[in-house]
Amino acid sequence: MKKVLVILVVLLLSYAAFASNQLEIFSWWTGGGEEEGLLALYDVFHKYYPDVEIINATVAGGAGTNAKAVLKTRMLGGNPPDSFQVHGGMELIDTYVVTGMMEPITGLLEQWGIKDKFPADILRICSYNGEIYSIPVNVHRGNVVFYNKAILEEVGIKELPATWPEFIEALKKIKAAGYVPLALGDKNKWTATHLFEDILLSTLGAYNYNGLWNGRTSFDHQGVKEALEIFKELMNYINENHASLTWQDATLLVFEGKAAFNVMGDWAEGYLKTLGWTPGKEFGWMTVPGTKGSFMVVTDTFGLPKNAPHRENAIKWLKIISSVEGQDTFNPIKGSIPARIDADKSLYDDYLTWSMNDFATNALCPSIIHGSAAPEGFATALNDTINMYITTKDVKKALREITYAAEDYLE
Amino acid sequence: MSRVSKLFTYILLIIFTLFFLIPIYVLISTSFKPLQEVSLEKMWFLPLKASFQGFVKAFQKLSPNLKNSFILVIPATIISALVGSINGYVLSKIKFRGSNLLFTLILFGMFIPYQSVLFPVIRFLQSINLYGSIWGLVILHIIYGLPITTLIFRNYYAEVPTELIEAAHIDGAGIFKVYWKVLFPISLPGFVVVIIWQFTNIWNEFLFAVTVTSDPTKQPITVALVNLAGSKVVEWNVQMAGALLAALPTLLVYVLLGKYFLRGLLAGSVKG
Amino acid sequence: MIQIKGSTRRRLLGFFILLPTLISLGIFVYGFIGWTVRVSFSNWNSFSKLMKGEYIFVGLRNYFRLFEDPRFQTDLWNTLFFTLFFILGCLSLGILLAVLLDKGLKGSRIFQNLFLFPMAISFVVTGTVWSWIFAPGILPKFPQGMNLLYKLLGLESLQWSWYTSTVSIFHFNLALIPVIIAAIWQLSGYTMAMYLAGLRGIDQALIEAAKVDGATSRQIFWRIKFPILRPITLSAMIILGHISLKIFDLVYSMTGSGPNNVTDVPAIYMFETTFRANKYATGSAIAIVMLVMVAVVIVPYLVSSMKREVSK
Known part of the structure; x- marks a missing residue:
């Protein structure tokens, strides 16, 4: 026993002694294409800085929930990682920037001469009081509908529905043919809220939707109520077992030919590809009805915490991930598009190219449930409201709760 | 026993066995499937072709964490068992004024939801620089394990005739000598219960593990097991194979020590 | 020099032996609670x-x-019914299995180990399988x-929406039933072991004597064995009760909160409130309510057993 202890202590000490030229990157990318993409990014980093040892600190589970919990406790206790994954926007700003835990990096972007290589809108999402606090490494689109081409063909839907009435007309036809019209998997709640925020974007329009977050638009706006009504209507066309499914299971329904449509962020595209489908061949996509010209942004970013133990290495890391090489290495593997507009389009598939074109030209709107638009408290409250609303279908109550949440969390 | 009632007993036992085996069957058959065969539709079917792909991958990914779990569980179990055993001795045989109150206060610690101490625990570990390390977890599990280990040993030693102890004291033996010479040699069943209990609980504990360790090279196996699943594609065969691997050590403890488990339960913890 | 009596010195030393335990639990249990x-009385509801x-x-x-929060109200009802049926299920299944195994049939050991098996597996894993x-x-x-299994067996009429059901009967959400089954599966082996240990500990001479007096085996069970098992039942209830009041891993990985929170429990709400919504004060309040619920069950038991000790 004593011997074992001695050996353990020696091991522990020798480990500590090595801790010099390191870089600790904290993320929730632990599996599939995400992990591969991250590791490829590390390879790029090592190409330029071979002597830096990377500590790949990952915590999986619950779309980053566990990781965020761990990160908060670490930040609270004053031992931040050197850089960490965070959704651009309020998830970073409200939690870490206003509390003074992050260093602004506007200067670095200017110094590297890449500030104008990102769309101004996305940098605005990552900014607070005129300073940029994180670098977006990838962009996912939230307002996309994926569909099973064979089913649509069989049912005879030739024209893609562009408005809600058209969409519901299509759902009716599909239901009559015996398929699940709209696949939903809200075991983890957020997918329902994801659908709701897309509807909200359609009823408000990009200008008013973006206005919700700076006080320009009030939550009394008719569009909020309309969104709830449309959401309620859609619930007549979902699979009954939605509460037992995750988002993957719901997308799988489309793949298995059981369901026609699935409203999901475009990570579903990557998932359908890993299942063996080719974009445009077996499945198609369109923007959520009524949201053409708007791009619901879900973006992962990295920033620079104050007191980062290896600040110099962290800056090197930021430089790599903001470079075209870094972004074009990571994104094709992860199945997302680069945040830079000067990336090499030939590396991306049909869907992603479509998304890249829209990203460069559309109005960018921050997602609520993916951490960009509102503080986490609001997103959680909205999540709860929508979760109950699916069962109670009480528009008035849901509207009241949303208004309360807005009063509580949005200034 | 009559033949009929024997038969009846067996039938009942087999029915319950089926109930107990359902999830285990799913667990095992999934873990032997190649990824393409894993789907909810086919969950009741055996793998068409047994594949070790899941186990190989799970083992590659989990083996460092398996080691971490041993580094965590072994000292935590042994230390909490030893301290609990000497506490149990004091509380059962050397009573002093207020010792029952102290025992009650100690025991209460066994029932608290860990959530109610989570934040201060983290801040405490941060302040003593053990946050993020296995040793921090070891300390937590020793301390929060003390109430149950103390309880089990106190009840266990309560069965030992007090005269035996008194006689030893009259012969001039001190507390430690009595403990070492008289009680310790007969404590095996008590230790078995405590070890089984602590080993399983610490091995399977998730909440502290995930909040205290974030460096994957330092995480125990429960956290690594959850980490096997990415946020996109979950390879369920790997996941289930990993779950089986992770359960092996606890099962081994059960099989090896199971013989003493009931005896220990009888002598110790079951007392109201 | 004052001669300290041996027993007094022993007592003093005994106290010092307990001291490290007392200090560490004083900090880690009482201090941290x-x-x-304190946090639960504060306005710390954002990071x-x-x-x-x-x-x-x-x-x-x-x-x-x-x-006032409807979700929390649901949680409390869920906890109540979950605890009730979980304890009832574990106790009855535990005692039944123990009685069956106590008959000493061939192969009992194998069955016994099998029933204990689920205890060795982590909730996170079993939760997934049950889901x-x-x-x-x-x-x-x-x-x-299960619905597929029913179909394969031609029992379609038994198909049901299980944990996605939003039906409730007097606040009892039927969606909890599958979760309760999973929890019983996991822990009834433990009650079985406790009962079995109790049954094996009964003096055989007592039973033989009763048999000589012509008692039927049913009478032997209810008159002799059952009273002996009563204290075991009580301590099993305590153990199971506190597990169910703070249950988290199993529900979290099996169903999550469910539609309209039908399978939500305070521990999940606490986790989400604290770590997702950053409402530390409210999260602490939930933790304290959980603690109070546990205390309501535990403290009378602890106090009464302490009194019993004193009177002995």
């Missing part, structure tokens, strides 16, 4: 307020809000899990 209580660390006392406000088993699938065309 105190810290959490920035927590960071600033400026303590503003709001009294019981967080608690009042919590008890598959009770996943309803899309009825009637594409059943899954």
Whole structure:
């Protein structure tokens, strides 16, 4: 026993002694294409800085929930990682920037001469009081509908529905043919809220939707109520077992030919590809009805915490991930598009190219449930409201709760 | 026993066995499937072709964490068992004024939801620089394990005739000598219960593990097991194979020590 | 020099032996609970307020809000029914299995180990497996899990929406049933072991004597064995009760909160409130309510057993 202890202590000490030229990157990318993409990014980093040892600190589970919990406790206790994954926007700003835990990096972007290589809108999402606090490494689109081409063909839907009435007309036809019209998997709640925020974007329009977050638009706006009504209507066309499914299971329904449509962020595209489908061949996509010209942004970013133990290495890391090489290495593997507009389009598939074109030209709107638009408290409250609303279908109550949440969390 | 009632007993036992085996069957058959065969539709079917792909991958990914779990569980179990055993001795045989109150206060610690101490625990570990390390977890599990280990040993030693102890004291033996010479040699069943209990609980504990360790090279196996699943594609065969691997050590403890488990339960913890 | 009597010295030494335990539990249990209580009385309902660390006392406000919260109300009902049926299930299945195994038939050991087996596996894992088993699938065309098994066995009439059901009977959400089954599966082996240990500990001479007096085996069970098993039942209830009041891993990985929170429990709500919504004060209040619920069950038991000891 004593011997074992001695050996353990020696091991522990020798480990500590090595801790010099390191870089600790904290993320929730632990599996599939995400992990591969991250590791490829590390390879790029090592190409330029071979002597830096990377500590790949990952915590999986619950779309980053566990990781965020761990990160908060670490930040609270004053031992931040050197850089960490965070959704651009309020998830970073409200939690870490206003509390003074992050260093602004506007200067670095200017110094590297890449500030104008990102769309101004996305940098605005990552900014607070005129300073940029994180670098977006990838962009996912939230307002996309994926569909099973064979089913649509069989049912005879030739024209893609562009408005809600058209969409519901299509759902009716599909239901009559015996398929699940709209696949939903809200075991983890957020997918329902994801659908709701897309509807909200359609009823408000990009200008008013973006206005919700700076006080320009009030939550009394008719569009909020309309969104709830449309959401309620859609619930007549979902699979009954939605509460037992995750988002993957719901997308799988489309793949298995059981369901026609699935409203999901475009990570579903990557998932359908890993299942063996080719974009445009077996499945198609369109923007959520009524949201053409708007791009619901879900973006992962990295920033620079104050007191980062290896600040110099962290800056090197930021430089790599903001470079075209870094972004074009990571994104094709992860199945997302680069945040830079000067990336090499030939590396991306049909869907992603479509998304890249829209990203460069559309109005960018921050997602609520993916951490960009509102503080986490609001997103959680909205999540709860929508979760109950699916069962109670009480528009008035849901509207009241949303208004309360807005009063509580949005200034 | 009559033949009929024997038969009846067996039938009942087999029915319950089926109930107990359902999830285990799913667990095992999934873990032997190649990824393409894993789907909810086919969950009741055996793998068409047994594949070790899941186990190989799970083992590659989990083996460092398996080691971490041993580094965590072994000292935590042994230390909490030893301290609990000497506490149990004091509380059962050397009573002093207020010792029952102290025992009650100690025991209460066994029932608290860990959530109610989570934040201060983290801040405490941060302040003593053990946050993020296995040793921090070891300390937590020793301390929060003390109430149950103390309880089990106190009840266990309560069965030992007090005269035996008194006689030893009259012969001039001190507390430690009595403990070492008289009680310790007969404590095996008590230790078995405590070890089984602590080993399983610490091995399977998730909440502290995930909040205290974030460096994957330092995480125990429960956290690594959850980490096997990415946020996109979950390879369920790997996941289930990993779950089986992770359960092996606890099962081994059960099989090896199971013989003493009931005896220990009888002598110790079951007392109201 | 004052001669300290041997027994007094022993007592003093005994106290010193306990001291490390007392100090560490004093800090880690009572001190930390105190810290959490303090937070629950504060306005620390955002990360920035927590960071600033400026303590503003709001009294019981967080608690009042919590008890008005429909989700929390659902949680309390869920906890009540879950605990009730879980304990009942574990006790009855445990005693039944113990009685069956106590007959000493060939192969009892194998059965016994098998029933203990689930205890060795982590809740996180079993939760996932059970969530598959009770996943309803899309009825009637594409059943899954149990529903699929029913279909294969020609028992379609038994198909049900399981943990996605939103039906409730006097606040009892039927969706909890599958979760309760999973929890019983996991822990009834433990009650079985406790009962079995109790049964094996009964003096055989007592039973033989009763048999000589012509007692039937049913009479022997109810008159002799059952009374002996009563204290075991009580301590099993305590153990199971506190597990069910703070249950988290199993429900979290099996069903999550469910539609309209039908399978939500305080521990999940606490986790989400604290770590997702950053409402530390409210989260602490939930933790304290959980603690109080546990205490309501435990403290009378502890006090009464302490009194019994004293009177001995």
